[in-house]
Amino acid sequence: MAKVTIDGATIEVPDGTTILNAARQIGGESVPPAMCYYSTLKESGGKCRVCLVKVAQGSTKDPRPMPKLMASCRTPVMDGMVVQSITSPEVLEARKSVVEFLLINHPLDCPICDQAGECDLQNLAYKHGVAKTRYEEERRTFEKIDIGDKIKLHMNRCILCYRCTFVANQLTDNRVHGVLSRGDASEISTYIQKAVDNDFSGNMIDVCPVGALTDKTFRFKSRVWFTNPMDGHRNCPKCSGKVVLWTKGNDVLRVSARTDQYNEVKEFICNECRFEHKNMNDWTIDGPRHIDRDSVIAQNHYERTDLQKLKLEIDRQIEFEKGKQLPEPNPSLTA
Amino acid sequence: MEEVKFSEGTLALVNKIIRRYPEGKQKSALLPTLHLAQAEFEGWLSVPVMDYVASLLKIKPIEVYEVASFYSMYNLKPVGKCLIEVCQTGPCWLRGSDDIVEHLEKKLKIKNGETTSDGMFTLKTVECLGSCGTAPMLQCGADYHENLTAEKVDRLVEKLRTSDKRSSYMR
């Protein structure tokens, strides 16, 4: 066991626990945000750098501070370690920087994005972001593509967390997509036109922190906050069958796996449950789904958007649906 | 389409390379094998070629695509018979690499990144090749051409034009 202090709160955790998971056990505002780490996916984390913390004391044995900020999701605690999360201005500054980096090439097309309202990047930007972008260069763009008939890839929105590749490696037996090219030209791709098709491939959609991988079977493309999320289950031979049903009236618009307060799926679901059962009668309803405090929907940020802007964005969306080039997004809507 | 297959000699070489690594670690042979493949199959890596390499090393095709697209020496599109790579990084620029690129563009009547219409030359600028002390320089296949001047470049281009060999890193 190791004793670790995070922003003044002390907890004892098993050896090998990461700083992030120790912080999650303590809970509260000191829990670092995480965009690439995913507790149920091995090897994830370390990449986005948004979970950086300051290790003010390495351990009781070696009390020296660590020279650089550390990725809390991949750094194991040591006995006597002292960590600063939100009590370190340096950490807050670094997180803000990472958010800015993640946004410079992001299309900011939230108003037309399926993920809006349940997007980790959107939530993060509200919490840590700066109001105005300083980036005036051209944004990186990719074509959006279908990877199979069930999943759509909007590479423009991807933040290269690698989670979907871990899903393919760890939950399916044949990975056909991966990260191609390098640097800021990197992209998630199958390289050749190929369907990502496998019993568990749909989980890529749930682990995606942004709207890069979305469910093509999401019916009527409703905004998430107009839907009524319910917990439901069915007897499934392939998976736990425990899901969230995104409903409107009597329709099941979309099915996803259940996530915890950190927006992580603990029990992955199979593609049959996700894509094939869009009828209320297929499911036993367990009750309403609780939405996390951090989310944009929960905080009603969307109501702040004035109607004129919303109308402009809807126009943009219509153009977009017609297959036209998107006009410049309106940063004031999202920043 | 013709079946993609290494020559006997190359196949033997691939097997020899695989034996350099411990049992079960044959994926280690991927980079050297892709070099051989590029040399044998017209200077670039097509999907069938990459799939063939995947089958030889018993790995998934996507593992090959991921790697091939990461490293700058692998061409994922066809290139001219002679791929001319001019270094453009600071130390070479200090010694006039811009002039060399400009000269080549004029001489070959193509822009950086393009291939001549006869498929003879592809011109590409690259980053530091470890030849900064003999700058400006270019690489064509395995050969380094250093301390370049416009005249030297002219002579080289004429020589390459009449050579019947495709440029290759493996020679």
Place this chain on the structure above:
Amino acid sequence: MSKKFLLEHVNVPRIETINVYREKGGYAAVEKALKTMTPDQIIDEVKFSDLRGRGGAGFPTGLKWSFMDRKSDKPRYLVCNADESEPGTFKDRYLMEKLPHLLIEGMIVSSYTLGAKAAYIYIRGEYMYIVRILEKAIEEAYAAGYLGKNILGTDYSLDLYVHPGAGAYICGEETALLESLEGKRGNPRLKPPFPAIAGLYACPTVVNNVESIASVPTIINITADKYNDVGIGKSAGTKLISASGHINKPGVYEIELGLPVEDFIYSDEYCGGIWKGRKLKAVVAGGSSVPILPANLIITTAKGEKRLMTYESMADGGFVSGTMLGSGGFIVMDETTCIVRNLWTFARFYHHESCGQCSPCREGTGWMEKVLHRIEHGHGHMNDIDLLVDVAKKIEGNTICPLGDAAAWPVASAIRHFREEFEYHVKYPEKVKDPKHFEKEPFEREALMVNG
């Protein structure tokens, strides 16, 4: 003449063949080490020699070796880092091309010390012609009984292989190199674990630079005492310097650590002064990633002392008025150089070479390149200059591997020492339209003295 530990015989005809190499005393260190010394004795010897890693970071080699988990029952590996891709650095190429057997000899002694039964030389793919040279030399060494089973009749056996990369600077970072050697993308690993515990195939591994390994035979032959007689303090022995840019005699030079920078630039034994009779403007002293210094600060430190070619003297003044010895890539710029354009080429390089795994480096390197491109081409704004400083600051220290820092330092230092030149580009866009803008009319500035 200064001492030459590495290049003493470099001009001997056919020194690349094993017979000539042996005539000149080659492979004596293998005999001595394998037959008369234990691995622990060798580690101590290397520790006492004060040899520091020549790949850039300058980490003490003996200490690194002592971290190797030699109790593990897994195989152990030695991997030679011959990826040499830092702009301005070409010494390893010279050494391998001219003296392949020196590297092989170092590999044998070092592998024996670390208990490695297989060792790899990971060489950048562009050096394919050197792969041939090395493979030929390795074949000779096998035939002569220096490699393979029961070397020189001892019970030590070693296999040595050359493994080519395929164009990626990041594979010089040791964990990216190991990934690449495993046939993967060159994405650096998160540390810990360090390679000494879990490196190649998750086995204990040491990664060392070509020049570090090639220095080992000398230490064995002449002893640590004699080795660190050369140099000053913790900067012991000799170092290969790759000299490039606006000098009369570019090339690779072996210097004794401690040589004054001024002598290195102006003496005929080395660079032979600035070309075309021009004046010195600036130097990037240790490969493109180290801070650039203006002429006055590279010759003398801010305290007014002569700056020496040692790890410590180069770093004197920290990042305010000092730099680093780094990989020894010594890039010299004369008075006609546009600092902004040179920096833009560096920024373009790091942008091109970022592996793209972590967001500050992936996004930040591209951002800096684009802003620098604008400034250099006359489309900059005044606030771009501070923006660059800020973006660099936000990358530095926040990334997985030091490539982020390597991209940030040149930007931060160039603006620190040459801010007027950036401002000039913004103020007079039409004057920088010609790509050779300062060649005809050097940019005039007052000598900058920075208080240390």
